Amino acid sequence: MNDALIQAQDLSRSYRTGREQISVLRGLSLDLRRGEAVAVIGPSGSGKSTLLNLLNGLLAPDSGQLRLFGRDRSQLNDDDWAELRRTRIATLFQDGNLIPTLTVARNIVFRAGLAGLQEHDGEILLERLGIADTAHRYPDQLSGGQRQRAALACAFVMRPELILADEPTGSLDYATAKRVAPLFFDAIRERALGALIVTHNPELAQRCDQVLELREGALRPWDSALSS
Numbered sequence: 001m002n003d004a005l006i007q008a009q010d011l012s013r014s015y016r017t018g019r020e021q022i023s024v025l026r027g028l029s030l031d032l033r034r035g036e037a038v039a040v041i042g043p044s045g046s047g048k049s050t051l052l053n054l055l056n057g058l059l060a061p062d063s064g065q066l067r068l069f070g071r072d073r074s075q076l077n078d079d080d081w082a083e084l085r086r087t088r089i090a091t092l093f094q095d096g097n098l099i100p101t102l103t104v105a106r107n108i109v110f111r112a113g114l115a116g117l118q119e120h121d122g123e124i125l126l127e128r129l130g131i132a133d134t135a136h137r138y139p140d141q142l143s144g145g146q147r148q149r150a151a152l153a154c155a156f157v158m159r160p161e162l163i164l165a166d167e168p169t170g171s172l173d174y175a176t177a178k179r180v181a182p183l184f185f186d187a188i189r190e191r192a193l194g195a196l197i198v199t200h201n202p203e204l205a206q207r208c209d210q211v212l213e214l215r216e217g218a219l220r221p222w223d224s225a226l227s228s
């Protein structure tokens with residue numbers, strides 16, 4: 001089995017608004033293998049969401065090479081990307097990924113079904129995340145932190161091979177955030193999941209194999225001494 005999940009080389013991506021061209025990613029390279037977690041930090045506007053969206057196929061790079069699961073992105077059509085997002089890549093956006101017209105329990109069943117799974121461990125996940133009592137509520141009946149945890153349960157229930165997470169503990173207090181970290185690291189160990197986690201949470205970042213900083217359009221090893 002090919003261990004490489006993400007192989008990105010020299011990616012660039014800019015946006016054009018009117019006459020202005022904003023060059024966000026400029027020669028970004030990244031490798032992520034199965035069983036590995038990488039934390040990405042970077043100031044607001046540095047391009048973290050842009051990077052996540054390049055990796056889940058919602059955006060295309062302007063140039064550079066990108067391979068996912070050993071396949072070159074040029075070989076992936078829209079259906080291939082949709083299939084990857086249903087079954088192999090879970091993206092956790094900051095605003096959650098829940099379907100508003102379904103209860104938490106139904107969101108879980110739906111996500112597992114999309115991934116082609118007949119059985120799921122959603123109840124256990126909700127229990128572990130401390131939100132078992134929200135199973136029959138709709139997303140708009142949850143607090144921000146409960147919504148974030150329900151979205152996490154939906155991401156893990158599909159048993160992805162790659163998780164792309166944007167501040168997965170951003171809405172959680174310290175004690176609750178502490179419950180979330182094991183979810184990532186148990187799955188990384190037990191299922192050889194790969195995780196790219198945009199986070200400023202030291203609990204999460206410190207347990208990752210690498211902490212990279214997105215700065216001036218590229219990823220570099222984070223030097224904590226420079227940040228203080």
Ligand SMILES: Nc1ncnc2c1ncn2[C@@H]1O[C@H](COP(=O)(O)OP(=O)(O)OP(=O)(O)O)[C@@H](O)[C@H]1O
Nearest residue numbers: 015016017022024043044045046047048049050051
């Ligand atoms: N659709 C778009 N059109 C034009 N500019 C955009 C677009 N999306 C993002 N940008 C710009 O690209 C830059 C990077 O944005 P991005 O959302 O990737 O940063 P970020 O690091 O995720 O920020 P934050 O931490 O605030 O969420 C910003 O300057 C942003 O204004």
